[in-house]
Amino acid sequence: MTRESLFNIVMMSLLILFPLWAWIADEPFMITLATKAVILALAGVGLNIALGLGGLVSLGHAAFFGIGGYAMGILASHAQSYSPILESPFLIEGTKSMPVIWLVAIISSGLAALAIGVLSLRTTGVYFIMITLAFGQMLFFFSISWPAYGGEDGLPIYVRNGFPGLNTLDPIQFYGICFAILAVVLFFCARLAKSPFGLALNAARQTAERVETVGISPYRLRLAAFTISGMITGLAGALFADLNRFVSPTMFSWQTSGEIMVFVILGGVARLFGPVVGAALFILLEHLLGGLSDYWHIYLGLLLLLIVLFARGGVIGTFAGKGANHD
Amino acid sequence: MTKVILETRGISKSFGALQASKDVSIDLRAGEIHALIGPNGAGKSTLIKQIAGSLAPDAGQVFLNGQDVTALKTAARAKRGLGRTFQISALAMEDTVLQNVTLGALGAGASPFQFWRAALDDQAMRAVAEDALQRVGLQDHASAMTAELSHGQRRQLEVAVALTLKPRAFVMDEPMAGLGTEGSKRLTVFLDGLRAEAPILLVEHDMDAVFALADRISVLVYGEVIATGTVHEIRTNPDVRAAYLGDEE
Ligand SMILES: Nc1ncnc2c1ncn2[C@@H]1O[C@H](COP(=O)(O)OP(=O)(O)OP(=O)(O)O)[C@@H](O)[C@H]1O
Ligand SMILES: [Mg+2]
Numbered sequence: 001m002t003r004e005s006l007f008n009i010v011m012m013s014l015l016i017l018f019p020l021w022a023w024i025a026d027e028p029f030m031i032t033l034a035t036k037a038v039i040l041a042l043a044g045v046g047l048n049i050a051l052g053l054g055g056l057v058s059l060g061h062a063a064f065f066g067i068g069g070y071a072m073g074i075l076a077s078h079a080q081s082y083s084p085i086l087e088s089p090f091l092i093e094g095t096k097s098m099p100v101i102w103l104v105a106i107i108s109s110g111l112a113a114l115a116i117g118v119l120s121l122r123t124t125g126v127y128f129i130m131i132t133l134a135f136g137q138m139l140f141f142f143s144i145s146w147p148a149y150g151g152e153d154g155l156p157i158y159v160r161n162g163f164p165g166l167n168t169l170d171p172i173q174f175y176g177i178c179f180a181i182l183a184v185v186l187f188f189c190a191r192l193a194k195s196p197f198g199l200a201l202n203a204a205r206q207t208a209e210r211v212e213t214v215g216i217s218p219y220r221l222r223l224a225a226f227t228i229s230g231m232i233t234g235l236a237g238a239l240f241a242d243l244n245r246f247v248s249p250t251m252f253s254w255q256t257s258g259e260i261m262v263f264v265i266l267g268g269v270a271r272l273f274g275p276v277v278g279a280a281l282f283i284l285l286e287h288l289l290g291g292l293s294d295y296w297h298i299y300l301g302l303l304l305l306l307i308v309l310f311a312r313g314g315v316i317g318t319f320a321g322k323g324a325n326h327d
Numbered sequence: 328m329t330k331v332i333l334e335t336r337g338i339s340k341s342f343g344a345l346q347a348s349k350d351v352s353i354d355l356r357a358g359e360i361h362a363l364i365g366p367n368g369a370g371k372s373t374l375i376k377q378i379a380g381s382l383a384p385d386a387g388q389v390f391l392n393g394q395d396v397t398a399l400k401t402a403a404r405a406k407r408g409l410g411r412t413f414q415i416s417a418l419a420m421e422d423t424v425l426q427n428v429t430l431g432a433l434g435a436g437a438s439p440f441q442f443w444r445a446a447l448d449d450q451a452m453r454a455v456a457e458d459a460l461q462r463v464g465l466q467d468h469a470s471a472m473t474a475e476l477s478h479g480q481r482r483q484l485e486v487a488v489a490l491t492l493k494p495r496a497f498v499m500d501e502p503m504a505g506l507g508t509e510g511s512k513r514l515t516v517f518l519d520g521l522r523a524e525a526p527i528l529l530v531e532h533d534m535d536a537v538f539a540l541a542d543r544i545s546v547l548v549y550g551e552v553i554a555t556g557t558v559h560e561i562r563t564n565p566d567v568r569a570a571y572l573g574d575e576e
Contacts, residue, residue, distance in 0.1 A: 188442075192442050194447070195442050195443055196438070198446070212401035216402055217402045
């Protein structure tokens with residue numbers, strides 16, 4: 001077993017043991033913190049497919065996070081007010097069912113990623129970063145100026161959505177749902193990295209010319225990666241909205257895009273558990289330092305700087321050494 | 328007449344004031360090795376890039392199996408049977424040797440849009456990949472990281488990746504460069520046999536290899552083909568001797 005897989009197992013155990021401890025010790029706030037970490041990790045895992053495997057530096061992943069969030073907000077708010085979303089030409093009603101909301105979040109953020117990908121993946125480097133940022137900002141301003149769903153003030157949801165057979169209002173049960181989703185997605189990502197698609201995408205990041213020369217279009221690979229990436233981040237957005245029972249334009253902001261990227265870089269780009277470690281560290285720092293100073297982001301920035309300068313593989317790279325993002 | 332597999336008609340390309348290809352028309356026939364020689368900066372790689380599709384010509388066409396592929400992208404040309412090796416190795420350096428050849432096998436056969444099963448567990452693809460490694464003599468390095476290969480081994484890997492595609496025509500840009508005497512000799516023997524599978528357009532500076540292998544030779548000088556002929560014809564051509572071979576004998 002490699003040091004990295006050992007590290008991953010430890011991380012996974014922590015994600016099980018810490019909330020269990022909090023549950024037994026009756027510390028619901030700690031469970032909520034863990035839930036937040038797991039959801040943000042999921043958003044980062046989504047970005048990591050584009051960024052880590054595909055080398056696509058997207059500064060617009062808040063777009064998908066926000067779309068997932070608003071998918072939840074819109075569906076749940078209509079269910080809560082018993083008013084249909086659409087009456088003609090056919091009836092679409094709101095819902096409080098988590099699985100349905102997730103599905104809508106995944107599909108709508110996937111479609112958005114496909115569209116943004118088509119328009120932005122012809123460019124590379126700084127232009128790609130700027131175009132993805134611009135799309136994120138576009139949705140941000142759109143959400144602000146759309147009064148039907150709260151506009152600038154955001155949209156509160158008064159009840160948590162339901163999952164068959166579970167009490168989602170119980171913090172530990174909601175945590176269980178989020179953790180299970182993260183675990184499933186991580187498993188999928190581990191497979192993806194070794195699949196023919198992962199092999200080709202990873203090669204296209206290193207040398208697009210080679211990939212073309214064997215008859216594969218790098219553009220199509222990247223478009224598929226960007227879409228899958230957006231779907232996962234969108235799902236995280238829906239869960240995040242459910243955690244807070246609130247959606248607002250902040251989910252679309254470029255700061256959100258930046259934070260998702262910070263998780264990935266902190267933990268280790270292209271490492272399966274990179275975003276998980278990154279998001280956990282982020283939440284930990286926010287909790288510890290946020291109490292000391294309103295300007296805790298300065299310390300975060302400092303840490304990020306140190307990592308970028310001295311530990312290119314992020315936390316995982318430092319612990320587990322250089323290497324095998326796939327062996 | 329033997330069948331023409333690959334052909335350029337009137338290819339021209341300029342970089343600003345520099346004309347790197349001047350009305351180049353050459354062809355590659357079934358079963359042959361057609362060597363393309365010429366001094367540094369003559370425009371050999373530029374021509375290869377236009378044939379492979381990574382550089383668009385200003386004028387002229389490229390035909391593959393009788394079809395005009397000038398408008399097609401690199402990937403589409405590869406799908407139609409064009410196998411290329413690079414003058415400067417273009418390999419996924421962070422991947423293993425086996426992963427690099429498997430990529431070739433993937434492009435040739437299966438779809439890359441498979442998200443679940445491990446690529447290296449696919450027996451059919453693996454067989455193609457391992458066979459290609461075997462043929463170039465890299466079978467013992469399958470699990471080595473590509474970045475750790477010697478220069479010569481990377482050149483071999485370039486050829487192995489091209490083999491996985493089972494191309495209808497090869498275009499090779501200086502496959503012997505930096506191989507050393509032993510390596511060049513081995514690759515010469517290998518290419519000699521390979522022409523029976525698919526003809527090779529071979530850009531090469533190693534004149535021993537060229538004279539040993541070529542059925543025909545074209546000489547490119549300042550972007551222009553100044554002569555095409557058999558080894559004997561080229562060696563005795565006064566223009567060629569003046570422009571390129573003169574300093575050799
Ligand atoms: N993208 C480019 N932009 C400008 N000039 C270029 C470009 N590519 C090639 N050239 C120029 O075109 C000429 C032909 O270059 P090319 O690489 O085709 O030569 P070559 O025959 O392959 O030489 P060598 O034997 O050194 O590999 C050179 O003068 C080179 O500097
Ligand atoms: Mg050259």
